[in-house]
Amino acid sequence: MHEHDVLVIGGGGAGLRAAIAAHEEGADVAIVTKLHPVRSHTGAAEGGINAALREGDDWELHAYDTMKGSDYLGDAPAIETLAQDSPEETVQLENWGMPFSREDDGTVSQRPFGGLSFARTTYAGAETGHHMLHTMYEQVVKRGIQVYDEWYVSDLAVTDHDDPSDRECHGVIAYDIKTGQIEGFKARNGVILATGGLGQVYDHTTNAVANTGDGPAMAYRAGVPLEDMEFVQFHPTTLPSTGVLISEGVRGEGGILYNSEGERFMFEYGYANNDGELASRDVVSRAELTEVNNGRGVEDEYVYLDMRHLGEERITDRLENILHLARDFEGVDGLEEPMPVKPGQHYEMGGIETDENGLTCIDGLYAAGECACVSVHGSNRLGGNALPELIVFGARAGRHAAGSDLGEAEITTGRTGEIEEEDGLDTPVEPGAVSASTEEDDAVADGGNAGGDDDAVADGGAAVVEPDETVRRAVERERTRIEHLLEKDTGVQHASLRADLQESMTENVNVFRNEEGLKQALEDIQEVREAYQDVYVSDPSRTFNTDLIHTIETRNLIDLAEAITLGALARDEFRGAHWRQEHQERKDDEWLKHTMLSWNEGTPELWYKPTILEGEDKTYEPKERSY
Ligand SMILES: Cc1cc2nc3c(=O)[nH]c(=O)nc-3n(C[C@H](O)[C@H](O)[C@H](O)COP(=O)(O)OP(=O)(O)OC[C@H]3O[C@@H](n4cnc5c(N)ncnc54)[C@H](O)[C@@H]3O)c2cc1C
Incomplete structure (x- = not known):
């Protein structure tokens, strides 16, 4: 049996950040991952990281945009923590050597993204996730953190108490993909699930084959409720034949959507009269499919995303990766032709219910990153808000699992707070x-x-x-x-x-x-x-x-x-x-509340808990959401 203080399951952005944080607290930490860390799907992230870094911007604006984007289903304390901590965590990445794109004066560049009231998306070309992953992996290697890669975690070692909130997690069971051996891993302090998305539930997705939701499924069956699972993000610009993502960064830089009639439909048909192509993702996806359903799609399936007018210099400087993706996966030259795009599954807003320290209702079991629901995205995630979630809440989970006292989290987990039964x-x-x-x-x-x-x-x-x-x-x-x-x-x-x-x-x-x-x-x-x-x-x-x-x-x-x-x-x-x-x-x-689902020994049970709209200094009053 292997034994460590903290076991981090997953070597993507959330897992690496959690491992570094736990190590900094003095814990003996190990990462157990089915893929080598730098093959994790964080490496596919293109567009950027939202962080209020510039004069004129501040965390309150970021928090407000996120709450509005969530359609008032995000929890205010978690959203405010995301917005407050993202700048420091982003600067930390920069200090570790992440090669962010820069302006001529040397300052880190930021671009507009959908649903943001300020251009606050910090990026490294159109390969932000790739650089983020490599930057943090270097830190893991530098610190000598043990990585068990190509080990598939197939279950959790959790005690048998009848009430899930009395259970304790003492480790995981993993299958060594290279040898076929099945072994136990004991965690003296805690297990952090950082297993990423579940896009393989769908057949048209931007997610990799490895994104199978293993963490949420294991936690759910062990007794942790899943939260807000019905909220699945469909990204408006995926390549029709493969589901490969064309980053929102294209629209952030000025890319335009057209229907088969050559109309700029976001404005022409009033889907988003102010923000047009840069409305929130759910709005743009519905607009595209409405165009197709009304007979204005191309080949009854997709619309066009055009970036030719941005010019070769700007495209190769900021979006070069997009040229490769469009050419390699769709046979289209983005400098010469518009790119065909349609909505595809992209992100799961829901996940393993956690508090702000990543803790679940099972003692010793934590979760962070896309597999978790803390909840900062509510019913719709804004582009550029997942990567900061990885580093902000990955770090918090790592510190807490290592034993650092971060204080009481404001959100309780499990069936302890005010709840509403399905009946x-x-x-x-x-x-x-x-x-x-x-x-x-x-x-x-x-x-x-x-x-x-x-x-x-x-x-x-x-x-x-x-x-x-x-x-x-x-x-x-x-x-x-x-x-x-x-x-x-x-x-x-x-x-x-x-x-x-x-x-x-x-x-x-x-x-x-x-x-x-x-x-x-x-x-x-x-x-x-x-x-x-x-x-x-x-x-x-x-x-x-x-x-x-x-x-x-x-x-x-x-x-x-x-x-x-x-x-x-x-x-x-x-x-x-x-x-x-x-x-x-x-x-x-009726519905300003989170959907909770408990496994209940194989007979799923729905229940609900209220959304928290009270922030540090203000209450976010739900308003009509228009862009
Ligand atoms: C194409 C694409 C582009 C994106 N662009 C952006 C962007 O620009 N900005 C933004 O904010 N967000 C973006 N997102 C969302 C964001 O990238 C992801 O939500 C985030 O990277 C997920 O990180 P993670 O650490 O939670 O999971 P991952 O990076 O997917 O890592 C999961 C890890 O868990 C391991 N694992 C899984 N199951 C097991 C198991 N059973 N046993 C052992 N190990 C396991 C895997 O090996 C892997 O190491 C994008 C998403 C996609 C798909």
Whole structure:
């Protein structure tokens, strides 16, 4: 068994920042990651980091823009912390050597981004994430932080207490992708999940194949509620044939959107009379699809993004990467032609419920980055606000897990605050129709987790609290599960199940949603879940068995697809990225609250907690959101 003070699961932006912070507090910290850190998806981030650095800007403006962008579903204390700490964290990156783009006078450049009232997006060309990742990885190497790369974490080692908020996390179980060994990792102080996005729930996404939501799925099954999962961001400018992102930086630099009639539709049809192309992402995505639905799309599918008028010098100086992406993935020369673009899944606003120190309701279990929901994005994330979230809340989680006293977080987690039961709502979820798992699920293919441990049930729920024993038992359970998957020689393969899931989610739980489609998605997810009981791995090898890894990941995608859809069906209003055909208005009286979903031993339970609109010095009053 490996043993460290703090285990960080994931080597992307959030994980690296958390590891550095924990190390600075004197902790023995290790990163366990299925990809080498610099292959993490943070490396794909193009546009930039929002930070109020310049005269004329301040954190209050950043906080206000973020709250408005969130459609008043973000929590004010978390939003204000993001806006207050982002400048210092960004300067810290600069001090570590991050090569930010600069003006002629040497100051760091900032560009306009959607939904921002000030040009506050700091960037390094159109490769901001790549440079951010490499800058922080250098610091990890310099500090001698141990990295277990190509280790796949398949479950958490959590005690068996009946009430999730009594549980403790003592480590993780990981599968060495290079050798096939399954081992326990014990964390003396804490485990920080920093596993990134879940874009593989959809088939048209800007996310990498590795973005399978492993962290949220593991935390959810261990008893931590998922928050606001229905809020999925669809980015307005992705390449139609691959989903590869064309950064908002193109519109920030002055790029223009046209429909098939050559009209600048954002203004022509009044979608955003002030900000036009630089309206918030949800607004632009809906506008594009409305154009297509009204017959003004190109090939009934996409619109054009034109940057030719910016000129070759400016494009190659600030957006060179975009030229490569458009040419390599769509065969288009951005200097000579407009680029075809359409909305694609991009970001999950919801995630593992945490407080401002990254702590979940399970003692010793933290989360940060895209897998977490602290909540700064509410129902719609502003471009350029994810990268600061990684460094601000990654650092806080690292410090806290290492034992530093950051004071009480203002947001409580778990079912301790003011809550509203699902029964009190007119929720359209039909009992039984969407049950997340059957009893057999917990047996073999699904494996179960600490919260559903067979022995604990037989013991009448007796709690195992001794850390080494908790990890050892979790290792045994994972060995049994994985051996079973490898030994089974017939059944259904994960690829067809994953494709069915992605197809239904893309069809039914996209930018435009309606009750019939959401119910259809839940039926499809249930079918996939049942079929997964018979899943098998065709490749029996022990080394670099991607078939096995993808099979385990597919189970996570099923649980998360269901979480997204359950939340979307219950929320009968239009807020941020969540649009409902039958309910096209924001209903503040009823819905100014976070959707919470508890695993509840396989029968998901929806409940709600209020949004916090009271900030440090003011209350953010919900206003009509126009751009
Ligand atoms: C194309 C693109 C462009 C973007 N551009 C911007 C931008 O300009 N500005 C902005 O603010 N935001 C941007 N975003 C959003 C932002 O980049 C992401 O939200 C953020 O980088 C996620 O960082 P992370 O550290 O949470 O996860 P990641 O960087 O995805 O890292 C996740 C890590 O977890 C590890 N991991 C996952 N599962 C397991 C497991 N089971 N076991 C072990 N390890 C595991 C992976 O190996 C990886 O190291 C962009 C997103 C995309 C997709």
